[in-house]
Structures are given as structure tokens and as C-alpha cells.
Amino acid sequence: MTDFVMPSLGADMDEGTVIEWLVKPGDVVERGDLVAVVDTAKAAIEVECFTAGKVRELLVPAGTKVPVGTALATIDTGEEALEPPERKEPAPATGPPPAPAHTTEIDLASPPARVFAARTGVDLKTVHGTGRDGRVTHGDIERALPKPAAHGRTPISPYARRLARELGVDPVTLAPTAPDGIIRAKDVRAAHPAPSLPRPSRHTLDPDALRQAVAALMSRSKREIPHYYLTSTIDLFAATEWLREHNLRVPVTERLVPAALLLKATALAAAAVPELNGHWTDDGFRPGESVKLGVAVALRGGGLVTPAISGADRLTLPETMASLRDLVSRVRTGTLRAGELTAGTITVTDLGDNGVESVHGVIYPPQVALVGFGAISRRPWAVDGLLGVRPLVTATLAGDHRATDGATGARFLKTVNTLLQSPEEL
CATH class of the missing domain: 2.40.50.100 (RNA polymerase II/Efflux pump adaptor protein, barrel-sandwich hybrid domain)
Known part of the structure; x- marks a missing residue:
């Protein structure tokens, strides 16, 4: 219990x-x-x-x-608690014993097998036991389950698995279309072409309570965390050109926005510089087991929420874009899940749509870093000694000085810059 x-x-x-x-x-x-x-x-x-x-x-x-x-x-x-109800034995019959059946009685199944059968919905009477004295084993139950496709258990990305669960698609029925042989979100959507309607909001937030919650957390952050800030200007000419060409080749519903590239570059940089990806506890810094990228989402009534995209460094750009849309939609409709709100290991805030040039954010405890992106704007920029006008973005890192120093933060921003110069590899 x-x-x-x-x-x-x-x-x-x-x-x-x-x-x-x-x-x-x-x-x-x-x-x-x-x-x-x-x-x-x-x-x-x-x-x-x-x-x-x-x-x-x-x-x-x-x-x-x-x-x-x-x-x-x-x-x-x-x-x-998981076993099926106890089966009552029939009264003993007179006359010669019946011929043995080809099915196995429930009481001849081992306890682990009974539990596993109850969880998977397998009728033990239909399973042939291979254990000692004909007892049904856990392996017998597994063999009685519906078999995967002929090509075996195909790898599936974390986001595609979650999307399949939400859309009611059985991953076993899917075949990958990507060259790497991994089932992606597009494979799941292809098996469920009808667009799903947005879920209704479960709850109306109290603006005053939300503001108080944000105020309390940010006050604690500035009081307890010794912030340091680093800023870098990144040339996005290569990224925006690649993005333009990509969006011309795909349907409107599959087009990407610059935020998807910024999020993916941040996630990959967090994996490359793990000192900034994790939590600060009483015992010190604990690195995250994976990159769970928090995304600051502003609410229409004021305030913000920072749900996380799990395994963000392993997602493709289309999957990153789909995850971003999904999170924003469910934040606005009040249908987030607990793991999405507590899992973040590093957070990104992107206020470029609001026209600000740079963002000096406040770290979300117990995380140790926050990355801010401003607006992408065309400004004078020298390339190979020649002055021209290029699309630029200002990236700012807020770091926890207890966990890292400026040299680590500078390495992180340099990694983000390098990644964005080769957008086709994101």
C-alpha cells in the first residue's frame, strides 16, 4: 500500500x-x-x-x-491488487476424468505471470504453459501478446512516442520514413491525418495568484542566486537563408520559424556544455541526465509558465517546432502535465516577437542557467573586413556563479553561435 x-x-x-x-x-x-x-x-x-x-x-x-x-x-x-479474481473450482464430477485440454488453467500460472497477464489483458486460459509442470510463465505471456511488425521493434523518437499516445496511434503499426530508420512525429501524423481539435481549458487562472507566485519565485531567485550575465551578437545570415529555402520546399503546415533553430541550438549547446544543464541543490550542482529544455511562455492574462521539452537535443527541427506549438497550445488551454512543468534543466526565453533587442533574464531555480534571445534585426556587420547589413540576434546567458564561471558561460554562447552557422546540421 x-x-x-x-x-x-x-x-x-x-x-x-x-x-x-x-x-x-x-x-x-x-x-x-x-x-x-x-x-x-x-x-x-x-x-x-x-x-x-x-x-x-x-x-x-x-x-x-x-x-x-x-x-x-x-x-x-x-x-x-493486480491479480484477476480468484477462480472458484468446480465441484468434483463423477465418472472417468476428462481428457486434458490444450489450454492452461489460471491456477497453473506463476504469480508474476498472473500479474503480467492482468496488466496486459491476456486471457490465461488461451496461453500454453512451457514451464515446469505446464505452468504459464512471464515469457509465455509475452509470446501471447500481439506481435510487432515483421521488421521488429522499430526505434521511435521520444516526441513521436508521446504524440502517438495522445493521438491513439499504435507505434507497432508504423514504418519509419527517415533515412536513419527511426519513427518520427511525421510518421505518427501520417497515420492520423485528421487534425485534432484543441482541448478545452480545464481551469481559469487567477491573475493575482499567478502574479504572486511569479513574484515569490523571482524574488527567491535574485535573493539566493548570484547571477552573472554574458552577451553575444550572432550573425544569422546562414540560418535565415537555410530557413527560407527549407520553407519553400515543404507544405505550409511544416514550415519552421526562427525560434525552432534557436531552441535546437541551445539544446545542443547544453548537451555540449553540461555544466550549465542541471540543478543546484543543497549538496551542490547536479547535472541533468538529459537536456530538458524549459521554454518561457507568456500567458495572455499576464505572467508566464516554463514547461520543458524532454530530450530536446535529440529532436529534429520539425519535431522541435511541433513540440513548441504543442506546449504553447496546452499552456494556453491549461492542459500541461506535471513532468513538463518540473523537469526543466535549462530555460530559454525568446522575446524577439515583441521587438526587444536583448533579454537579461532571471534564472528559474533550481536551474543554473537561462538563455535569452532578442529580436532578429538587420544591422551593420563586418564580414571578412567588409561592412554590410546582416540579420543579427543578441543572445544573453544568465548563469549561476555558484555552479559556473564566466569562462564556461562564454564557451556555451560560442557553441550556440557555431551551431547556428551550420543550420543544415541542427
């Missing part, structure tokens, strides 16, 4: 309100299943379960505000 508790969905969260339960007592849940929608004052977040088991009791009614760490529900995690 374990408790499902009110999670901490950000460094500034002390309490939350259960808006809606997505499960009921008796439901079997797997690790990662959505179980509730929680209001954090900054956003309505879909919260995942971190334990597999059966929901026993909902302890907090919808609409109740409770502190972080409060038990919201209890979950049975033992094997017996």
Missing part, C-alpha cells in the same frame, strides 16, 4: 487544489498514467502516478486545496 501525495510542481509551490480526479476507486494504474488535475496558481497541471497498482480510496475531494505532501489517494501496490 502506498500514498499518492500532492506533488511539488515547481520551486514556488507550497499548496495545490485538486480540480478533477481522472481515476476512481478500483481502477488499475500504471506508472506514468494521469490520475488528477491540480491547480498550482500558475497553471492547471495533469499529474501522473509514480506507482503501479490499484486505486483503493480517494482521500481528497475535487475542489479541495491542500499543502504539498498531503496524501490524496491510496494505491494497492501488491501483486494481489
Whole structure:
């Protein structure tokens, strides 16, 4: 038995309100299943379960505000919670024993096999046991599951896997079209051509509560984090020319915006300079296991939210663009998930659309770096000793001086610049 508790969905969260339960007592849940929608004052977040088991009791009614760490529900995690109901043995029959059947009785399955069968929906009566004394094993259950396509289990990108889950597409039925043999988001969309309607907003944010939450977090950041700032001007001539040619070759729905290149370059730079990709805790700096790129998204009523794109350094540019659109859409409709709001290892804020030249941002704790991009503008710039007009962007790094020094930050900005000079390799 374990408790499902009110999670901490950000460094500034002390309490939350259960808006809606997505499960009921008796439901079997797997690790990662959505179980509730929680209001954090900054956003309505879909919260995942971190334990597999059966929901026993909902302890907090919808609409109740409770502190972080409060038990919201209890979950049975033992094997017996996932086993099918006990089968009653029939009364002994008179006469000669019947001939043995070619199917296996449930009580001849090993306990792990019964649990696995319950989770996967396999009827044990249809499975032939290969274990000792004809017992059904875990491997027998796996062999009874629907087989993947003939070419075997094809690799799939993290974003494509999540998109397939949201659109209800079975990845096993997909075939990759990319040269590297990996299933990408476009393969998932091709299997689900009908555009999905945007999900309705679950919750209307309180502007005053949101402003207070942002104020508290930013005050803590400036009070506790010794910021240093570095600024670099990047020539985007090669990037904008490549982008123009790319957009001429693809349908309108697949065109990219400059922000996709800036995000991808930042993610790759974070992977190359891991000292800036991670969290500062009481024990010191802890590097992130992967690049989870936070993106600052402004809300229409004021304030901002910074959900993260997981594995951002491994996404293609089209996948980066799709992830950006998806995040912005779900921020505006209040359908973010807990992992997206708490996972960020480095954050990007891009205010170029608002015409600002540079952004000196405030680090989002416990992260140790924030990258700001201003507007892309045509300005005088010397190339090979000749003065001309080029598209330029000002990139600014806010670094935590406890974790890194200016030399590391300078290496990071230099890496971003180098990557943007070869956009075809992003």
C-alpha cells in the first residue's frame, strides 16, 4: 500500500487544489498514467502516478486545496491488487476424468505471470504453459501478446512516442520514413491525418495568484542566486537563408520559424556544455541526465509558465517546432502535465516577437542557467573586413556563479553561435 501525495510542481509551490480526479476507486494504474488535475496558481497541471497498482480510496475531494505532501489517494501496490479474481473450482464430477485440454488453467500460472497477464489483458486460459509442470510463465505471456511488425521493434523518437499516445496511434503499426530508420512525429501524423481539435481549458487562472507566485519565485531567485550575465551578437545570415529555402520546399503546415533553430541550438549547446544543464541543490550542482529544455511562455492574462521539452537535443527541427506549438497550445488551454512543468534543466526565453533587442533574464531555480534571445534585426556587420547589413540576434546567458564561471558561460554562447552557422546540421 502506498500514498499518492500532492506533488511539488515547481520551486514556488507550497499548496495545490485538486480540480478533477481522472481515476476512481478500483481502477488499475500504471506508472506514468494521469490520475488528477491540480491547480498550482500558475497553471492547471495533469499529474501522473509514480506507482503501479490499484486505486483503493480517494482521500481528497475535487475542489479541495491542500499543502504539498498531503496524501490524496491510496494505491494497492501488491501483486494481489493486480491479480484477476480468484477462480472458484468446480465441484468434483463423477465418472472417468476428462481428457486434458490444450489450454492452461489460471491456477497453473506463476504469480508474476498472473500479474503480467492482468496488466496486459491476456486471457490465461488461451496461453500454453512451457514451464515446469505446464505452468504459464512471464515469457509465455509475452509470446501471447500481439506481435510487432515483421521488421521488429522499430526505434521511435521520444516526441513521436508521446504524440502517438495522445493521438491513439499504435507505434507497432508504423514504418519509419527517415533515412536513419527511426519513427518520427511525421510518421505518427501520417497515420492520423485528421487534425485534432484543441482541448478545452480545464481551469481559469487567477491573475493575482499567478502574479504572486511569479513574484515569490523571482524574488527567491535574485535573493539566493548570484547571477552573472554574458552577451553575444550572432550573425544569422546562414540560418535565415537555410530557413527560407527549407520553407519553400515543404507544405505550409511544416514550415519552421526562427525560434525552432534557436531552441535546437541551445539544446545542443547544453548537451555540449553540461555544466550549465542541471540543478543546484543543497549538496551542490547536479547535472541533468538529459537536456530538458524549459521554454518561457507568456500567458495572455499576464505572467508566464516554463514547461520543458524532454530530450530536446535529440529532436529534429520539425519535431522541435511541433513540440513548441504543442506546449504553447496546452499552456494556453491549461492542459500541461506535471513532468513538463518540473523537469526543466535549462530555460530559454525568446522575446524577439515583441521587438526587444536583448533579454537579461532571471534564472528559474533550481536551474543554473537561462538563455535569452532578442529580436532578429538587420544591422551593420563586418564580414571578412567588409561592412554590410546582416540579420543579427543578441543572445544573453544568465548563469549561476555558484555552479559556473564566466569562462564556461562564454564557451556555451560560442557553441550556440557555431551551431547556428551550420543550420543544415541542427
